Amino acid sequence: MNSTDAPDGEDAASPAGHSGVARERRSRVPARRDDAMVQKANESIAIRPKKGRLTLLSRRIYNALLYHAQLQGVEERQYSIPLATLIGDAHFNSRNVALLKEHIREMQTTLIEWNSVGAGEQRWTSSQLLGAVEIAERGPGYPVIISWSYPDRVRERLLKPSRYTRILLEVGAQMRSYAAAVLFELGMQYLTSPSRLTMREDLHWWASVLTGRSDVEKVDYRYFKRDVLRPALAEVEALQQDFVLELIEHKEGRRVAELQFRVLRRSPPPVEVAQARNTFDLELVERLRQLGLKEEDADLLYTRTDEALLRATVEHVEQRLRNSALPPLTSTAAYLRDALKKGYAGVVPPPPAAMAEPAPSAVQASVQGIRDEWERAQARDCEARYAALPAEEQERLRQAFQEEAVPGLMAPIARAWERDGPSSRIAGPLFLRWLVRRWLLAEPTEKDLLEFAIARGMLQLG
Known part of the structure; x- marks a missing residue:
């Protein structure tokens, strides 16, 4: 040298x-x-x-x-x-x-x-x-x-x-919570183990390991599962394609005393399955940033808010911004927080206490479910339309997305696009959403959504 x-x-x-x-x-x-x-x-x-x-x-x-x-x-x-x-x-x-x-x-x-x-x-x-x-x-x-x-x-x-x-390193660096970073590394460690079972330890041990804190004393499992385990497991599943972690609860009587995880190897899911599960949390965080939240504020809001409620509220705010008949918003970020608090999107915010989580009403679930399914259907149609285009037209669209959308994306998503293009699990759905906005003339009306739901057999009448 x-x-x-x-x-x-x-x-x-x-x-x-x-x-x-x-x-x-x-x-x-x-x-x-x-x-x-x-x-x-x-x-x-x-x-x-x-x-x-x-x-x-x-x-x-x-x-x-x-x-x-x-x-x-x-x-x-x-x-x-x-x-x-x-x-x-x-x-x-x-x-x-x-x-x-x-x-x-x-x-x-x-x-x-x-x-x-x-x-x-x-x-x-x-x-x-x-x-x-x-x-x-x-x-x-x-x-x-x-x-x-x-x-x-x-x-x-x-x-x-x-x-x-x-x-x-690249995947580990995309984890947005300490618990998810630990579980990701544990999953990689036990993926090749014959039993594919992690260590079995008590709640206090896991709480300290997954929070990185030495001052953990009494652990209320209801809160720990809601605030640490569930978000971390969802994050790990969304940001890598090698495995799924299955939580195993070992009980003493009715009390959960010890925890363990089973590592299940998985194949990359089909595009339709990945879209239907709506696991692209980075996309939702990116939409929060585009509504005016700082990156750290968007991350914090995502980790502390029910995902279905947050997604519905983001949709509501985006529609509000597109409605030219209404006066412009003074602060989009402030309006978003107020909409979350007061349930402007038609979804009732979950209670803060760690009680059993009530299911949303059938009406609330159907309204948001119809819109989500409509968007997924449009994305699939656009994906098929894009795949049928000549190579030079596909390249033109990719270049347009690169120039119009990529500069404003979060760094992990931009890197995923540079590396994998439309086939990326993280950046691909954003590209499809961009195509939907580019190719559709207008947002669906309530009549459009109703007709769509009836055609798909999604409504339960009577």
């Missing part, structure tokens, strides 16, 4: 006493591909903090640092990359270095218990996730360099694990 390959300012960030060869190895940072994988030690997946807390971003940062450390080699004691590389690989959508430092401190101060089972031995270790970290700035014209190390007791087990799971 030629030393001229090193970026300007790299040597300044290298620790004193390291050889020139070591500096050159660290300075050459390969571009991360979308199929880049980190080999994550199995015992570092379902980690339970004993002191402190972990967040989704700290887990993303940890995986990105581990990926680059493994590229540079276990023989190194300290690792360095440009800070911009870490920001990109961790999908840290901010240049707020102070916030980044805060998440790094989480990993340095959070105490983790490591349990390893090897040939004829069991090993328990208490350690931090990261050792010393340094961010070096040399001024304008030079890249900012981040250097880090790992605690000696766990360094080799992390960088050259004997039992590990390959985690695709």
